[in-house]
Amino acid sequence: MSNYNDEVVLQAFKSEINQVSTNLKSLTEERNKLEEELIHLSLTIDQREQIMEFASKIQQRIEDASFIEKCCIMDILDVQVVIHNDNQGKW
Secondary structure, three states: OHHHHHHHHHHHHHHHHHHHHHHHHHHHHHHHHHHHHHHOOOOOHHHHHHHHHHHHHHHHHHHOOOHHHHHHHHHHOOOOOOOOOOOOOOO
């Protein structure tokens, strides 16, 4: 029975290693894609100031906003949330 338990544990570790490897590969690809996009993206000082001003206005509105207003702001900003759940119920 000990060999069976060892085999189960070994398979669980292998599965976890494969999942981590897959996640690492995916994140590395995403990082490379984003770095490539950043190379082609350059903002002027004026554009940066406009973005910071816009962010400041949003921050002020969110602080005093109702739940519905916050939902509208998130919709306008096109905020997206992705939740991943693996086979073992991990988030």
